Amino acid sequence: MDSITQAVLGAALQGTLLGRLQGRRALVYGAALATVPDLDVVIHYADPVSQMTYHRGFSHSIFVLTGVALLLAWLVAWIGQRRRPDAGYRWPRLFVAFWLVLVTHPLLDAFTVYGTQLFWPLTLTPLSWAAVFIIDPIYTLPLLMAVAYAFWRGPGRRARGLMTAALIFSTAYLGFGLAGRMTVEQRFEQALQAQGVAPREVRAMPMAFNNLLWRVLAKTEDGGYYEGVSSLFDREPPEMHYLSLNAPLAKVLQDDPLYTRLRWFTDDWLRYDVVGSTLVVTDLRMGIPGNYNFRFAMARRDEQGQWQVETPSRWRDNGTSMFNGGDLALIGRRILDQHPPLPLQAWTARAMTPAAASGVSR
Template identity: 70%
Template sequence: MDSITQALLGAALQGALLGRVQGRRALLYGAALATVPDLDVFIRYADPVSQMTFHRGFTHSLFVLTALALALSTLVMAVARWRWPDHGYRWPRLMLTFWLVLVTHPLLDAFTVYGTQLLWPLGVTPQSWAAVFIVDPVYSVPLLLAVAYAAVRGLGLRSRQWLGVALVFSTLYLGGGLAGRMAAEQRLQAALEAQGVTVSEVKAVPMAFTSLVWRVLAKTPDGDYIEAVSSVLDRDAPEMQRLSRHIEDARLLDGVMLHERLRWFTDDWLRYDIIGDALVVTDLRMGTPGNYNFRFQMARRDAQGQWQAVTPSRWREDDGRSMFDREQLTLIWRRIFTAQPPLPLATWQTRFLGPQGAQ
């Protein structure tokens, strides 16, 4: 999730659990502690694929953060006994608070589609539960209101109760997002079964700023993928299109470690496009139909016609377009309530990806 939401969650947790002892400072301390896992953004890597796949790594590990909470709570207790004999802290509650503030950061991140390495250093595929968009006002605003109320009124019983209510609501909202994702996946699978189409994997991801309309992806055994859009209010089958992942072009990256790492990080939700003399690899999970957030040039054809892997770079055509195209998002949000007219999925593919986008 975005950094502001992470800080609000940390402030709400520490305020609810330690507000009686720390007062308003609990909100500040919790907000600061909750941002610690994102300090890895200051680590600079040699290429954007490494930057993407090492983010949410060791600093988001439940093992590392549990050890940090243990060390931090022990240190605070030692300092408090020395400086403030009547501090009012109890180590179990202090440890629980620090642990929750820290580990809820990567857990909340895992509810987005990006990918979070909760079990680092184990080499399991990063968790990508895709229940909410990376910025979701419905999740964040109740936390903001509760924290603001506590900051103004102090951390009395009423404020701590409101913080608890906001935390319960936010947790239930995440559960609702999971249910919405599974329902969207089931709608697409049912529609494909009715057409006699076999798929090997299905993954739904929420559209920008809402969990009411979903982009649903499905892989076919022959290397194609299906991209569909489904609203929670739908009664009919979702609109969809079938496209090629061009996986035969992945052979040009055989043995390239960064390509293998990208496949691992994305659970192989990748598409390959040869654009001129460049091989562009696209992460299909993030973005809107045809307008994907992460595209990388990973190979180039030389003057002799031979393909060579290159240091990855971000691929972005210089047309001034935004990842959050206003016209596209307007049609997508309208899609929450009505399926007519259908979204111009094929037009978007061609518009954002060029002629090869509709292939």
């Protein structure tokens, strides 16, 4: 999730648990502590594939963060008992508060589609439950308002009650997102089966700034996939179109360790395209059709027409952005109205337009 959401979640948790002890400082400390796992972004990697796949790694591990919480609780309790022995700085209470503030950060990240290595150093596929978009005002605003009230009035009983209510609502909202994802996946699978298609794997993820409208992917046995859109308010089958994964193009990359790592991180939700003389590998999980967040130029044809694997660089889709006003307006309208359907094929065609590759990875 975005940094503001993580900060207000941490502030709400620590303000609720330690507000009586620390006052307004609990809100500030909680907000700061909750951002600690994202400090891994300061580490610079040599290529964008590494930058993507090592983010949300060791710093998001529940094992590492439990150790940090233990150490921090011991340190704060030791200092507190010497400076303010009657203030109530007890290790168990501090540990629970710090652990929750730290661990809820990667847990919330795991509810997005990106991928979070909760159990690092175990090499399990990164978790991506895809129940909420990376920026969702409905999740964030109740927490933000409760924390702002607590900072204004102080974390007294009323303020702590508001923060507790906001935490309960935000948690329930994540559950609503999971239920919505399962609903649209089942609906999409049924729509394909009605066409005589038996999908091999189905994956849904929320579209921009909401969890009412979902983009759904379904792999098929013939090496292709369907991409479509479904709203929780739909009464008709979702719009969809069929594309090829172009998996044979991946043979040139089979000995590349960065490609192997990318397949692992994305759970192999990858498509391959030849754009000009460049082999472009796309993470299908994030973005909208034709405008994906993570596309990488990973090989290039030489003058003899032979593929040469190269250090990955970011591939830009014809200078477009998934946050342009026109597309967002269509997405917002589509939540409630199924007609006209989103222009999936037109959006996808944009991805085939040659664009500049860039080494910028953020």
